[in-house]
Amino acid sequence: MERGFRICPATRAKLNHIEAGEGTMEDDTVFQEEDFVTLIPLFKTKKEVRYVLRLRRDDIFQCKYGSIKHNDILGKAPGTVVKSHMGFSFIALPSDLSDIIRNYRKFRYVTQVIYPRDWGLILAFGDILPNEKIVEIGTGSGAFLAFLARRIGDEGWIYSYEKDPERAKIAIKNLESMNIPKRYTIKVKDVANEGIDERNVDTVFIDVPEPWKVIKHAWCALKPGGKIIIYVPTYNQVEKTLKELMSQGFVDIKIKEGFIRDIQVKPYAIRPELKGYYFSAFIIFGKKSMVIPWRYIVDLRKGIF
Numbered sequence: 001m002e003r004g005f006r007i008c009p010a011t012r013a014k015l016n017h018i019e020a021g022e023g024t025m026e027d028d029t030v031f032q033e034e035d036f037v038t039l040i041p042l043f044k045t046k047k048e049v050r051y052v053l054r055l056r057r058d059d060i061f062q063c064k065y066g067s068i069k070h071n072d073i074l075g076k077a078p079g080t081v082v083k084s085h086m087g088f089s090f091i092a093l094p095s096d097l098s099d100i101i102r103n104y105r106k107f108r109y110v111t112q113v114i115y116p117r118d119w120g121l122i123l124a125f126g127d128i129l130p131n132e133k134i135v136e137i138g139t140g141s142g143a144f145l146a147f148l149a150r151r152i153g154d155e156g157w158i159y160s161y162e163k164d165p166e167r168a169k170i171a172i173k174n175l176e177s178m179n180i181p182k183r184y185t186i187k188v189k190d191v192a193n194e195g196i197d198e199r200n201v202d203t204v205f206i207d208v209p210e211p212w213k214v215i216k217h218a219w220c221a222l223k224p225g226g227k228i229i230i231y232v233p234t235y236n237q238v239e240k241t242l243k244e245l246m247s248q249g250f251v252d253i254k255i256k257e258g259f260i261r262d263i264q265v266k267p268y269a270i271r272p273e274l275k276g277y278y279f280s281a282f283i284i285f286g287k288k289s290m291v292i293p294w295r296y297i298v299d300l301r302k303g304i305f
């Protein structure tokens with residue numbers, strides 16, 4: 001028994017039952033080969049530690065706390081406790097995507113990526129719906145593409161453009177290693193110079209350093225009323241982007257920034273974590289209009305920008 005860690009007797013009995021191979025649990029309620037597993041230490045660590053591994057029979061996971069046999073996790077129920085050969089205990093849980101992106105060793109970062117704190121904001125304020133046809137400009141490491149591909153339903157598709165062939169290759173490997181549903185096509189193309197092939201798309205999502213260079217192509221690709229979402233980390237980029245959006249026929253423009261605070265999970269001191277605030281980016285939302293409002297033309301002519 002871990003110090004300070006107790007399993008209620010009913011759960012313990014159930015786990016023993018399953019571990020003894022007598023359980024009647026369905027196969028998909030226990031860990032199987034190819035599943036992603038997050039290992040969370042049951043001992044104190046200086047920094048937060050979470051390990052992610054993909055289960056393969058006879059493989060061994062190594063970390064500074066020793067080695068753990070995949071076979072010790074296979075066939076066990078989520079929440080099972082495994083011990084490394086050095087005697088450190090971990091709780092094994094199914095991994096979520098944010099765990100995989102941050103902690104899976106096979107996920108390679110070749111660019112800045114969009115993190116979970118902004119994924120939901122983009123989805124909700126951008127009103128991205130299942131089965132949409134989406135264009136993404138700036139595949140990068142494929143982090144946001146991985147999130148989208150898991151969210152857009154069986155009939156949805158994402159055409160993701162990346163101008164750097166090496167990055168595109170790494171993004172493809174990243175997505176394959178994470179077992180992301182194949183609801184995407186990665187195209188190696190510089191959208192600023194070569195444009196977008198698709199037409200009548202529901203949403204264009206842009207995460208490139210110079211979005212103003214691709215906005216006119218986004219307009220051509222979108223269906224009337226279609227949504228544009230742009231992710232930029234500086235005010236300077238926001239200003240240039242806004243001017244371009246207004247002059248290219250995008251309306252209903254909104255700019256948002258998300259704040260998120262972690263609250264420490266300590267029963268005797270539940271309060272915000274004492275870590276600093278980290279800025280991520282501004283998110284700009286707009287819709288394709290067939291007419292440029294007169295007010296925009298006045299603002300643009302006045303040289304407000």
Ligand SMILES: C[S@@+](CC[C@H](N)C(=O)[O-])C[C@H]1O[C@@H](n2cnc3c(N)ncnc32)[C@H](O)[C@@H]1O
Nearest residue numbers: 113114138140141142143144163190191192208
């Ligand atoms: C910040 S990264 C995107 C990160 C991605 N959203 C993620 O979450 O992993 C920006 C990417 O856009 C690509 N890029 C920049 N300008 C581009 C353009 N005009 N056409 C296509 N890709 C472009 C860059 O090569 C870079 O890989």
